[in-house]
Amino acid sequence: GTFADVSQKAGVAASGWSSSTGWLDYNRDGYLDLYVVRYLDYDIENAPYCGFKGDGYRMYCDPQQFDGVPDLLFRNNHDGTFTDVSRQAGISNRSGKGLGVSLGDVDMDGFTDIFVTNDGIRNFLYRNKGDGTFLDVAYEACVGFDPHGKPMAGMGTEIADYDEDGNPDIFMTAFSREYNTLFRNLGKLVFEDVTMTAGLESGFLTLAFGAKLFDYDNDGDLDIYATNGHVTDNVELYDAELSYRQKDLLYENTNGSFLDISSQSGPAFQVKHVGRGAAIGDFDNDGDLDIVVADCGGPPLLIRNDGGNRNNWIGIQARGKESNRFGLGAKVRVTSAGRTRLREINIAGSYLSSSDARLFIGLGSETKAERVEIEWPSGKKQTLENVPARQVVVVDEANAK
Template sequence: MVFLIRGHSPSLTCLQPMLQKIAFTFCIAWSLSACDLGSKTVQFADVTAQSGISFTHTNGAAGEYFLIETTGAGGAFFDYDNDGDLDIYLVDGFDLQGIRSVPINLVYQQGDHYWVREPNQDKGARSRDAAHYAVALSPWPDSTDVPPRNVLYQNNGDGTFTDTGQESKTGDTGYGMGCAVADYDNDGYQDLYVTNYGPNVLYQNNGDGTFADVTEQAAVGASQWSTSVAFLDYDNDGELDFYVTNYVDFTVETNKVCGGYVRTNSQGHRAIVEATRSYCAPLEYGGVPDVLYHNNGDGTFANVSVAAGINDPSGKGLGVIALDYDSDGDQDLFVANDGTPNFLYQNLGNGKFGNAALAKGVALNGIGESEAGMGVDFGDYDNDGDFDLFVTNFSYETNTLYRNEGVFFKDVTAVAGLADPSHRFLGFGTNFLDYDNDGDLDLYVANGHVLDKIALFQSGVEYMQEHQLFRNDNGGSYTEASSISGEWFLHKQISRGAAFGDYDEDGDVDILVNNCGGEAKLVRNDGGNRENWLMVRPVGTHSNRDGIGARVRVVAEGLEQIRQVRSGSSYLTASDPRLHFGMGSRTGVDLVEVRWPSGLVQRLEKVPVNEVLIIEEKVGSQ
């Protein structure tokens, strides 16, 4: 069954897209920064104030330099009330005022000098309480105040949003990290999983605007330091499973003093000057195995991590995506690890996974080094029919673009023009998106450093940083377009999670950003819909209802594009589950092909552009 939902038509005449491209090409040739195309180029506008979104993230910083203060939080675009437009969920942290502990590497403090043991002299943890106990003990300053909570905003359909308050019952007050969205029980309503520094939470959508906390009965409330989540049907049984990345083995009881040191004494103790004290690197702490939950089909899940072969304790996972990188019909997993080799878990088809990252060329960068992986996304940026990978990394590294060569991946960051522009930035949220609807995938990166005093240690690097937008130059390379794409890109922020979706239903991709310790931002794409577009939303019947894992191929007047339905990507976030295709000046789609997780293949011909196409899985398709 197929449904067409009428979209908005392009506002320009047929000649204007061509003139826009000519002008943009001229601008690229003569320097982007010197060229002002005004309304002829796509502009991104901060519309937070007029949207009704009023959310400030709490990182809880209180001068103790707890590592959890650095990671920030994410959010989601999703349609929780099934009214056809995207609502917003934002994850908050917790106030850490009052939590104190003596750093385990501290010998003594002398004036403004901290004398600390060398790393191999650490005494180790004295009392490793579960992370959530430390957070739960934090005294809220005034009992009459309302503690920070996660917030669900309902889309009013007119560009504004309303805080649902406590009515939706999704206002978790833990130290929040990320979230993912999926209809895990196949009842037609989107459910929500929230990761925390401490117990995670599963909210089941009741279908009446409220959610129920079913964490305990579903057996999914692990209390590690969890970060990103990806829903997937790894065994293709029609029930959605999910993968949770865990970061490092840290509690306030194992906090350390880190920073620039000025000298070492005869006992091997280092002196760290208070003015240079900052957050420790993750290498100071051990990794924690990730978790794979199998859906039992009765509202409960089983932790199958060990049996599935994904319980590697060396990982320090921050980002995860589920994708079929080898085009064999089942879902694989890529995990971006912070400072340790990335994981690429190849689905072996028997309930088990094998880590193929090193063999496939994505464990390290092109010169054989581990990087500090943060956010991750996949897409077919070169339109060659397979999925490539993009990972955001630390400053003085580069973000990394891995091109899928069929048998293995190749680091093509430099040749694609993405190395030098990312060198001084620390990237988190990211997305392959066609922001200008021209038919190829561009790149967006939300930046912001983790070290408040980074300027003391790395020349030219700042704590607050601009975001970056890279325009795809027809499949082979990228050119940074930030400077011509609106004042939004002039603002320096400490950004973390970034979600992407068409919240105003006008045919182009907008952005939601959660800033660490700062205001969340809603950013509207103005002008992307001057070119034509198509959005596809598969609805499974034999496959999982969300169609997660379905691969969609769209052919239009010689242009062929592929996408895959996913839940969970970027960094700590969930984006619009509908698949967005830019069509350029093409006025019709020759073919839409859906390869469902069930193995069914469905084809539609002669599809109009500028529509949201809902395709229901038809049993009996070839």
């Protein structure tokens, strides 16, 4: 097959400095819409000099020197074209300096919400009101700032229910000397910063970009991966504690708190590099999730997971009918041994990345999932019972009610 650039024809060829994007069906009409994060109002032809001229050190300029630009939301017209509905949808905030976006139903009302990490200004949390518009609730939800009320230099982000309480939580990566932050969802659109109590303090000196919450060892809970690398290639010249090339981080979920197991996770986690985008997928179809990383100024890294399939697992490949074809936004609840895990099918998140649309759920030592419940974006539901482990199950919405 061949590909053609149809950006102009489709109506999505917007100007400006774009960063992360995400597909979602925000109005639940069965067609995928497009959210585009944008960064700065920057003119490369007239870029200012930043750094220490006397010492001959040049650095990238602080984003505070530039104005922000609003994000974009393109509504699918059902005919291969899109309409820019950013203003009427309520997401056109000119102060934004966005780098990452994650998608998920954080208030569990059936509509996909949007979380945006901004560089040096507060984060945005757009609650989907279900009428085609969004409301930024980052202030009252307590996800806009760090615990001291300061904005962070947000990079990547993920939405997932790490503590299995049925409420999707928010994770974001940040700059050196800021913490990669975990916001625990307490329900009713209130979050708590649990970064320190959850054991994530080892990321203080790293500069993390791409991140994924996934079950690397298939024991049933979501672990955290972050890829790292500074933005300034000569940072060692003026800061002895920091480095341009950095090792990645892997945290094991231990009953809702995390243990840094990076040093025990194989040679790939001993390599210093300049990580940016990070995506997950089972590229070798062996049942455990692998990682691909886009490096800055270097070749991509394919990090194969060896041994994560020792525990049992099931995969879900959604086939929407009334909902969008890939089932993005569908909620999946898997019950085994009296334990129910909530997952949501989404491919966006991390940083400048898109992951495997198949959903993988670890079962530990259990040989079957007693129940698999799928709640489609259309509102239809279906249930599978006694599903044998170690297989990818194709779930068709045509069989839902």
